[in-house]
Amino acid sequence: MIESFKSKRIQFEKGKQREFIVKSKEELDLNWQEFAQVVGIGVRNLNDWKNEKILISLDAVRIICKKRKCVMPVDIEKLDAYWYAHKGALAGGKATYEKYGIIGGNQEHRKEKWNQWWEKEGKLNPNDILKPLSFRKPRFSKQLAEFVGIMLGDGGITKNQVKVTLHSIDDLAYSEFVENLMKELFDVKPSKTRRTDREAIDVILSRVELVKFLVEKIGLCIGDKIRQQVDVPDWIKRDDIFKLACLRGLIDTDGCVIIHKYKVRGKCYSYKKLSFTSRSIPLLTSAKRIFNEFDIKSRCTKNNLEIRVEAKMDVERYFKIVGSHNPKHWMRYEK
Numbered sequence: 001m002i003e004s005f006k007s008k009r010i011q012f013e014k015g016k017q018r019e020f021i022v023k024s025k026e027e028l029d030l031n032w033q034e035f036a037q038v039v040g041i042g043v044r045n046l047n048d049w050k051n052e053k054i055l056i057s058l059d060a061v062r063i064i065c066k067k068r069k070c071v072m073p074v075d076i077e078k079l080d081a082y083w084y085a086h087k088g089a090l091a092g093g094k095a096t097y098e099k100y101g102i103i104g105g106n107q108e109h110r111k112e113k114w115n116q117w118w119e120k121e122g123k124l125n126p127n128d129i130l131k132p133l134s135f136r137k138p139r140f141s142k143q144l145a146e147f148v149g150i151m152l153g154d155g156g157i158t159k160n161q162v163k164v165t166l167h168s169i170d171d172l173a174y175s176e177f178v179e180n181l182m183k184e185l186f187d188v189k190p191s192k193t194r195r196t197d198r199e200a201i202d203v204i205l206s207r208v209e210l211v212k213f214l215v216e217k218i219g220l221c222i223g224d225k226i227r228q229q230v231d232v233p234d235w236i237k238r239d240d241i242f243k244l245a246c247l248r249g250l251i252d253t254d255g256c257v258i259i260h261k262y263k264v265r266g267k268c269y270s271y272k273k274l275s276f277t278s279r280s281i282p283l284l285t286s287a288k289r290i291f292n293e294f295d296i297k298s299r300c301t302k303n304n305l306e307i308r309v310e311a312k313m314d315v316e317r318y319f320k321i322v323g324s325h326n327p328k329h330w331m332r333y334e335k
Contacts, residue, residue: 009055011077020073021050024064039063132209136187137217140235145242146325147181148218149249152230152283157222161206162214166253168194168201174252174326178203186210231282240293247290248322250283251276257332258308272333274309274318294321 012020025035036046039060049056058078065072138144151157155164162182166175175192182190182205193202214220219233236242255276262269278284284300288307291298297314298307309315315333324330 008058008078010058010061010073011055012073013075014052016073016075017052017056018050020061020064021046021056024068027068038067133188133207135205135207135210135213136185137213138185140239140242142241142245143181143185144218145236145239145245146249147185148220148233148236149246150178150181150253151214151220151249152225152232152246152280153250153253153255153278155220155253156225157211157214157220159211159222160208161204162210163205164203164253165195165200166203168199170328171326172201174328175201175203177325226279229280229282231280232286237286243290244294244322247287248324250287251318251322252324252326252329254278255329257329259332259335260310271312272315274315275306276308277306279305291318296322 010017025032028035028038030038032043032046036043039046040063041060045054048054049060061072061076150164151162154166155162157163164175164178166172166178179190179192182188182203186205186207188205188207188210191204191206193204194200195202211222215222219235221228221230232243232246236246251274255274258273258275259270260273276284276287278287281304284305284307288298288300291307291309294317296309296318297311298309300307309318319330319333324333
């Protein structure tokens, strides 16, 4: 957008700015929407220029003249950025002096008086701005257990936010499931933001009290999950349904379906494997224990950072009793 508070401005004589804009629009044979796009602004801003509510920018005049193939107007005055600041400061200073007889005043005295007011009265008054934003506190459930698995996989928590980061292409459909799960659990609609540094999308809940709830009641942690060597919370380990749901969340985020191909006597064969990776040893140990408890054979790879389910019948058993909410996994499994 060309319009910016940092750009220089053009001061026409009264009525001339409107005349310049209307004439330019007619000469270029454009409607107002097309004319605004040429200049790089919105129609609302263009109307403000046309009605002379605000001064047109120098960059805009140059673009218009270039499109019209004409020279810059001569009866204009170029104003630097922030040209209005000095005028506003003078008016503000004059008004303050007329009202209080001083300019600025004793700042330490003002601060002392404000602190006295805050302690005696201010902090006791109800103020909606200071109230923490509300959310639903869900009970332990398989949906909450799956959310915990998602957070232990691709989630992250700061003091103010809960965030799940997913691939913006491969996991786009799955991100909608995560968004709906958050809304169902906490009765708060998350925001979704595409990252500019990589192909990723963030699903975010911003609630200070929600963060406290997840840390103090649910067993998640703020900050680096690997440095803190996170694990599945105990309340999930005590319930079979919760364990399966949590495992599903883990595999849907940090797991993948591998298609293993090989040749025997010139003939090609392929079969599916299931892989789950993490640099948290307690989390890997818990995931392997859950696999074993439900008769899904698995093994740790040599680097001890990956668990693999390799036998065809075990992969089939996983998708039968655990399943997946990530369409990407189902597509690779059924392919």
